[in-house]
Amino acid sequence: MERAKVTSADVAARAGVSQSAVSRVFTPGASASPKTVEKVRRAADELGYRPNVLARAMVSGKSRIIGLVVAYLENQFYPVALERLSNALQAQGYHILIFTATNSIDGADAVVQELMDYQVDGIITASVAISSTLADSANAAGIPVVLFNRGQDDSGFSSVTSTNFEGGRKAAEFLLAGGHERIAHIAGWQGSSTGRDRQAGFLSVLQRAGVTPFAMVDGMYKHEVATECARQLIAGSTRPDAIFVGNDHMAFAVMDVLRQAGLEPGKDVSVVGYDDVPLAGWAAYDLTTIRQPVNRMVDAAVETILAQIETPGTAPQQIEIEGKLILRSSARIPEGWTQ
Amino acid sequence: MERAKVTSADVAARAGVSQSAVSRVFTPGASASPKTVEKVRRAADELGYRPNVLARAMVSGKSRIIGLVVAYLENQFYPVALERLSNALQAQGYHILIFTATNSIDGADAVVQELMDYQVDGIITASVAISSTLADSANAAGIPVVLFNRGQDDSGFSSVTSTNFEGGRKAAEFLLAGGHERIAHIAGWQGSSTGRDRQAGFLSVLQRAGVTPFAMVDGMYKHEVATECARQLIAGSTRPDAIFVGNDHMAFAVMDVLRQAGLEPGKDVSVVGYDDVPLAGWAAYDLTTIRQPVNRMVDAAVETILAQIETPGTAPQQIEIEGKLILRSSARIPEGWTQ
DNA sequence: CTGAAAGCGCTTACAG
DNA sequence: CTGAAAGCGCTTACAG
Incomplete structure (x- = not known):
């Protein structure tokens, strides 16, 4: 029951003008007299005509x-x-x-x-x-x-x-100022510039302060990988007292692991994420993080x-x-x- | 520095065949001799030719x-x-x-x-x-x-x-079986079929059991609206002991509100969502819900x-x-x- | 199997 | 301002 497509030629015929005239009426900036515009618009409406974007793209190259x-x-x-x-x-x-x-x-x-x-x-x-x-x-x-x-x-x-490098720095400065002594980093994927830059900024501050990270692993920006990393981080006899996580998505996983182990984020272990996605502001996580605007x-x-x-x-x-x-x-x- | 686009005609010239031959080589199911295919492919590779999908779309209508x-x-x-x-x-x-x-x-x-x-x-x-x-x-x-x-x-x-109606039923049956006596419903947007169907299924079960919902409001599928609804639900002197929420996205908001009020979901108030998005399975919410596969x-x-x-x-x-x-x-x- | 030709639905110089 | 005509890059009958 497919009604034949209506083309500019159909409109032209009905409006009693040339096909180019129809085209001009539908081309912003092209010139057409008010009378032509009027006739063409009417005919187009009656026929339900709309320009074929693909055809336009072909000839215009855009x-x-x-x-x-x-x-x-x-x-x-x-x-x-x-x-x-x-x-x-x-x-x-x-x-x-x-x-x-x-x-x-x-x-x-x-x-x-x-x-x-x-x-x-x-x-x-x-x-x-x-x-x-x-x-x-x-x-x-x-x-x-x-x-x-x-x-x-x-x-x-x-x-x-x-400013990922700067963001990593801010996280480290904040954690250092908080008096944390065993700061771990679950990094963003090291195959990405963002993961590397955040980590580099973070390390630069620790290094200048003469602090060695408690641990540093690649979380791959994956929720499950971060879950596993967090588990291992808290498994030993000494635990980190702070974790800077390469993005919020992984930080949520880390917080879930901490709580399940009876550790309270913000009290027993500080967690800082990166992004500030909407979920970070929800009460269930209430995550301190570096905002990406x-x-x-x-x-x-x-x-x-x-x-x-x-x-x-x-x-x-x-x-x-x-x-x-x-x-x-x-x-x-x-x-x-x-x- | 835009290199001129290479077309099938360019390839044809280089391969020493007609433009149609080039087209056939790139059209699945069209016939071309192995020798033609070989020549055309080589020329195409050398020139970096790829068919223009828009042009193909225009003539084929697909x-x-x-x-x-x-x-x-x-x-x-x-x-x-x-x-x-x-x-x-x-x-x-x-x-x-x-x-x-x-x-x-x-x-x-x-x-x-x-x-x-x-x-x-x-x-x-x-x-x-x-x-x-x-x-x-x-x-x-x-x-x-x-x-x-x-x-x-x-x-x-x-x-x-x-099966939204059925899903709403299931939620109601589950909550009734759990012995809840003050069951509220923050419904999905009533302008949508899903919101209406879930609610209707939910109500059908309550009705047959002779139970009147504790309260029923439209959460509009919006996080903030659900937050506000939840606040009002628990503001009064008597509170619901269960809330069926029209989707998980709103249920998270409801759980956040409950916890902030010192109420524990699953203990003080039961919450059931709809969707089973990944977040519903994360420890922070651990939401009972009707899964949409x-x-x-x-x-x-x-x-x-x-x-x-x-x-x-x-x-x-x-x-x-x-x-x-x-x-x-x-x-x-x-x-x-x-x- | 292959080439010449028409045509998809437009835009855009080119004359008038 | 307007129409006739060329052309965008292809596919697809049509002959051979």
């Missing part, structure tokens, strides 16, 4: 589609970012073609290649790195790429992150990618947005501590 | 794009579903064009219209209803629509839900939409998948209770 590669959707940070990203892009007349990837390099590559087959105007990768081969390929095709919440030095791409990060990503798309020649930029420490009850607050 | 409308991304149920949906569709060579919507009818309508402009092969709406006007329009265009986690009687669309729901949605796309004339179906009660510690378990 698809108004942004490819988005995401992973780690269990981590609340990403759905929240995705929602805002989609809204911001929709408001500008762009839409998101979404690809889910594993966190392996290969996974992202295959997916980005497919993205390019769709003639996307730009690509945003969230929490995913891509190979330099593919980087070259995107660059050659003139497709801007923005790395979201991940940096990649060699790529020549734009990136938007929080997701809204500002998204806005920056949108701004930079649109600039590169709409003003060819715009240079890629590496944007870092400061994150601040959010004090809650999961970690002891140093006497007289002021941000 | 975009291999599925439009997805989502909302409520803070509720963990949806990101989890989205991830699996995207993976399942990618595996079949389809991709998702994502639109975020508010939960208002108008929002979804505007968005679905835009989706159709992209010539999507099908539309999946998660947690969003669409108007009958738009339903007509999608039907007329022959675009299958699948409602995910939402039903809509009049639309003639496919839908995939869990998200994987099976997604698989059913994919199956039905692909059937309708690839075999025109396939009738829409309303699929209901059974959800079972998951026992955890947030609600008292009746003596000798067996599922």
Whole structure:
């Protein structure tokens, strides 16, 4: 029962104008007399005509589609970012073609290649790195790429992150000021820039203070891995009195393990996370954490990618947005501590 | 520095064959001699050629794009579903064009219209209803629509839900069997079929048992609304001894409120949710809930939409998948209770 | 199996 | 402002 698609030619016939006239009426900025506009709009309404975006994309070379590669959707940070990203892009007349990837390099590559087959105007990768081969390929095709919440030095791409090194420092300073003596770190995935930077910032402060971390392991940004790490951390005869965890998602797992072992976060063991996802503010966790200002990060990503798309020649930029420490009850607050 | 796009004509020239030959080599099922295939593949590789999906879509009338409308991304149920949906569709060579919507009818309508402009092969709406006007329009265009986690009687669309009425019954039976006497219900949004069905099932059991609900309010599927509802529920001189909450996302808010008031879920007040999102299984909540088998729901949605796309004339179906009660510690378990 | 040609539904110079 | 025409990059009958 599929009604034949109505095209601009159908509208033209009904309105008694040329097909080009119809096109102009639907092209912002094109010129048409009020009378033509009127006739065309009426005919279009009667016929239920809407321009075929794909055809427009073919001839104009602009698809108004942004490819988005995401992973780690269990981590609340990403759905929240995705929602805002989609809204911001929709408001500008762009839409998101979404690809889910594993966190392996290969996974992202295959997916980005497919993205390019769709003639996307730009690509945003969230929490995913891509190979330099593919980087070259995107660059050659003139497709801007923005790395979201991940940096990649060699790529020549734009990136938007929080000040991860600085965030790691803040966590360490806070924990040190709290008088903790056995500070452990369950790090973010060491295969990612964010995991490495947070850890490096954290270590830099400890080192300058002459403190050796109680323990340091890679939590891989995975809930189950963090659970296992936390179990082992508290299994020995001496335990950490503080744990800096590479992101909130893992910190929740750590807090669950502590409580099940009868340890109270904030009292027996201080826990500091990274991100400040909504859940971190819920009473069940009330997690002290370094906030990644997701809204500002998204806005920056949108701004930079649109600039590169709409003003060819715009240079890629590496944007870092400061994150601040959010004090809650999961970690002891140093006497007289002021941000 | 944008290298000119390489087209099938470029490849043809280099391979010394016609443009049609190149097209055939890249069209699954088309005929080409081994020698042609060899020459074309080599030339394509050397040039870095990949078919333009948009051009293919235009002529074939198949975009291999599925439009997805989502909302409520803070509720963990949806990101989890989205991830699996995207993976399942990618595996079949389809991709998702994502639109975020508010939960208002108008929002979804505007968005679905835009989706159709992209010539999507099908539309999946998660947690969003669409108007009958738009339903007509999608039907007329022959675009299958699948409602995910939402039903809509009049639309003639496919839908995939869990057995919501039955789920509401189960919750009520469980709570009654547990000897609770003041059972409240913070319902899912009454503007949605899921919210209404769960409530109706719940009420049907209470009614047959001659029990009047202690209180019944609409939590709108919103965390903050549920927080407020819970506060009021426990503010009076008599309190509920059990609360059935329309989904897990709201149940978490309820548990937070109870604890902050010094009430222990599962002991002072039983809480039962709906969904069984991953967080429900984490120790901090350990929420008793009716599981919506998200994987099976997604698989059913994919199956039905692909059937309708690839075999025109396939009738829409309303699929209901059974959800079972998951026992955890947030609600008292009746003596000798067996599922 | 293969090439020449038409056509998918648009936008955009080009003349008028 | 407007129409005729070319062209975006493909697929697909149609002959051979």
